[in-house]
Amino acid sequence: MAAMSVYSFLEIKRVRYGLMLFCALLALSSVALLLSPFKPTETTYYTLKEPFARSEKSWPYVFGTDSLGRDVLVRVSHAFFLDLGVGLVIVCISGTIGLTLGIIVGYVGGIIDGIVMRIMDVLISIPGFILAIAIAATLGGSLWNAVLAVSMVSIPIYARLSRGLTLSIKENLFVTAAREAGLSSFKIMFRHVLPHVLPIFITQATLELSNAILYFAGLSFIGLGAQEPTPEWGLMMSVGRKYIREAWWFPTMPGVFMFLTVLSINLIGDGVRDYLDPKKMLRV
Amino acid sequence: MEKSIPYILFLRIIQSFLALFGIIVIIFILSRVLPGNPAVAILGPKATPENIQRVISEWGLDKSYLEQFMVYISMLLKGDLGEAYVMGYSVNKLMGERVTASFELVIASFALSFAIGLPLGIYSAKNADSKKDMLISSFAVLWLSFPTILTGIVLMIIFGLHLGLPVGGRINPIYSIRTYTGFMLIDTLLNGNIYAFVDAALRIIPPALALAIPLSGLLTRLTRNSVLEVMSQDYIKTAKMKRLPEKVILYKHALRNALIPITTVMGLYFAVVVTGDIIIETIFGWPGIGRLVYEAVMLRDYMVIQGAVLVISIIYIFVNLAVDILYIYLDPRIRR
Numbered sequence: 055m056a057a058m059s060v061y062s063f064l065e066i067k068r069v070r071y072g073l074m075l076f077c078a079l080l081a082l083s084s085v086a087l088l089l090s091p092f093k094p095t096e097t098t099y100y101t102l103k104e105p106f107a108r109s110e111k112s113w114p115y116v117f118g119t120d121s122l123g124r125d126v127l128v129r130v131s132h133a134f135f136l137d138l139g140v141g142l143v144i145v146c147i148s149g150t151i152g153l154t155l156g157i158i159v160g161y162v163g164g165i166i167d168g169i170v171m172r173i174m175d176v177l178i179s180i181p182g183f184i185l186a187i188a189i190a191a192t193l194g195g196s197l198w199n200a201v202l203a204v205s206m207v208s209i210p211i212y213a214r215l216s217r218g219l220t221l222s223i224k225e226n227l228f229v230t231a232a233r234e235a236g237l238s239s240f241k242i243m244f245r246h247v248l249p250h251v252l253p254i255f256i257t258q259a260t261l262e263l264s265n266a267i268l269y270f271a272g273l274s275f276i277g278l279g280a281q282e283p284t285p286e287w288g289l290m291m292s293v294g295r296k297y298i299r300e301a302w303w304f305p306t307m308p309g310v311f312m313f314l315t316v317l318s319i320n321l322i323g324d325g326v327r328d329y330l331d332p333k334k335m336l337r338v
Numbered sequence: 339m340e341k342s343i344p345y346i347l348f349l350r351i352i353q354s355f356l357a358l359f360g361i362i363v364i365i366f367i368l369s370r371v372l373p374g375n376p377a378v379a380i381l382g383p384k385a386t387p388e389n390i391q392r393v394i395s396e397w398g399l400d401k402s403y404l405e406q407f408m409v410y411i412s413m414l415l416k417g418d419l420g421e422a423y424v425m426g427y428s429v430n431k432l433m434g435e436r437v438t439a440s441f442e443l444v445i446a447s448f449a450l451s452f453a454i455g456l457p458l459g460i461y462s463a464k465n466a467d468s469k470k471d472m473l474i475s476s477f478a479v480l481w482l483s484f485p486t487i488l489t490g491i492v493l494m495i496i497f498g499l500h501l502g503l504p505v506g507g508r509i510n511p512i513y514s515i516r517t518y519t520g521f522m523l524i525d526t527l528l529n530g531n532i533y534a535f536v537d538a539a540l541r542i543i544p545p546a547l548a549l550a551i552p553l554s555g556l557l558t559r560l561t562r563n564s565v566l567e568v569m570s571q572d573y574i575k576t577a578k579m580k581r582l583p584e585k586v587i588l589y590k591h592a593l594r595n596a597l598i599p600i601t602t603v604m605g606l607y608f609a610v611v612v613t614g615d616i617i618i619e620t621i622f623g624w625p626g627i628g629r630l631v632y633e634a635v636m637l638r639d640y641m642v643i644q645g646a647v648l649v650i651s652i653i654y655i656f657v658n659l660a661v662d663i664l665y666i667y668l669d670p671r672i673r674r
Binding site: 172173175176177179180181182183184185187188189191192195264268271272275276277278288291294295298299302305306309310312313316317320 | 353356357360361364365368369371479480482483484485486487488491492494495498499609612613616617620621631632635636640643644647650651654655658
């Protein structure tokens with residue numbers, strides 16, 4: 055049964071393309087990081103070399119070099135793991151908090167529910183990126199502060215989602231039965247409600263991953279995220295745009311990598327959503 | 339459980355003001371949890387003992403949090419966003435010059451996105467499920483995934499380097515334009531300087547296009563689905579049976595109603611624009627609020643960041659409120 059469903063999951067075109075794209079990016083980044091003779095933060099005199107320019111070492115500068123003579127391919131590949139990792143951390147932090155909060159207030163209800171959800175309403179009524187800027191500017195520009203800022207901004211989406219799901223799930227007979235059997239609220243929430251919230255939650259989290267990456271790169275771009283010499287897409291584009299005349303590849307390559315990564319995640323996420331929604335399956 | 343329109347409106351307005359209050363509280367809390375002494379953080383490099391003392395007394399930082407909040411609220415009610423200690427001038431003055439620039443850019447990008455998205459969506463719906471439709475739909479999805487930073491940089495390269503057009507800023511500084519409305523496109527015309535107008539128009543296109551690309555992707559998809567849905571309604575079938583010409587059915591009957599759901603997601607578009615605006619203004623050196631935020635971050639002028647975040651959020655909340663009111667006005671089914 056499980057094998058069947060994995061198979062039918064891969065049948066969805068978008069998921070297949072998304073996974074293929076993602077694996078290609080992963081393979082390219084891994085190869086560049088493991089085999090390339092260049093180091094992501096090692097500066098040289100060969101500044102702003104065009105793509106495929108010869109170097110002293112065994113590899114050419116495949117994506118050219120940046121203003122400090124660092125190989126762009128290696129930096130972009132390093133940033134692939136960094137940005138993806140950061141995105142996952144953000145989704146994990148905000149997802150865990152949002153999920154827990156949503157299930158608890160949804161299950162308990164009453165005044166706590168009212169207060170928490172009104173706070174979430176306010177947070178949602180501000181554009182997320184703007185709020186992230188406010189938080190990151192308060193904490194000071196650094197990678198971890200940006201992670202914290204984006205995580206805090208993303209909590210309301212998960213909280214709203216899991217609260218709504220919990221509200222409908224707790225009306226089911228099996229929850230009533232569990233309560234009658236004398237199970238503690240804690241056990242009901244996390245042993246009986248949680249498994250039913252998770253599938254839709256994970257779909258949302260997949261789609262939010264690309265948002266998290268974009269927000270984080272955006273914060274880095276305006277100087278509130280990763281700082282030099284960390285190889286990060288947003289930061290590389292921020293520095294690179296000053297060299298747009300001499301070296302188009304310097305700001306563009308990180309952007310292309312980011313675009314393809316986000317695209318592959320979106321394709322997979324969309325596919326997951328279709329997969330879980332039988333009505334939409336018919337259209338695929 | 340029939341709720342009257344004034345009641346719904348009243349609730350919606352109350353909700354907006356609650357959100358507004360919430361944002362003020364959030365910004366207040368943020369400014370008071372600044373690492374170290376808030377006065378030092380607000381002053382930045384200008385933190386001399388006298389200045390610190392001045393800020394502490396001005397903001398009541400030596401009093402209780404409730405009193406500090408009252409001071410903050412009363413300042414905001416007077417419309418005073420405080421002083422930009424690092425960048426100089428008051429935050430109000432800095433913002434005032436910039437708001438219209440951003441506003442002009444946003445309007446231009448909305449206009450562009452409608453000019454691209456609506457025809458594509460209608461065309462897609464007319465040829466539903468054909469190859470052309472598939473192609474347009476996939477492009478629409480692709481546009482949505484395009485990161486704004488990359489769009490901006492690519493357009494900068496195309497317009498600036500390949501086409502050799504003027505990019506960056508609002509207008510070439512050699513033109514001296516007297517300000518009437520604050521909108522460069524209108525002001526240049528009022529000045530009667532046609533060269534300046536062309537220059538301004540050329541400079542606004544790339545940043546506006548960068549903002550319009552994700553929007554037009556959204557709009558194409560939405561228009562397509564909305565038109566298709568309306569076209570399957572009974573009154574369209576009636577119109578078809580009356581043998582009205584295809585064009586009349588599409589443009590007079592279908593499109594009007596198909597546009598209603600599009601207006602409701604304008605608020606969503608606006609969030610996309612506001613987010614992209616900061617990045618696009620930074621890339622193109624557009625002297626709007628977004629660029630101001632970037633400059634303030636670079637100079638670590640906390641007061642300016644705080645003020646800009648507040649102003650952007652307020653605009654955002656009221657745009658959403660206006661959209662909801664517009665929706666009630668547009669859709670007769672709700673009005674009744």
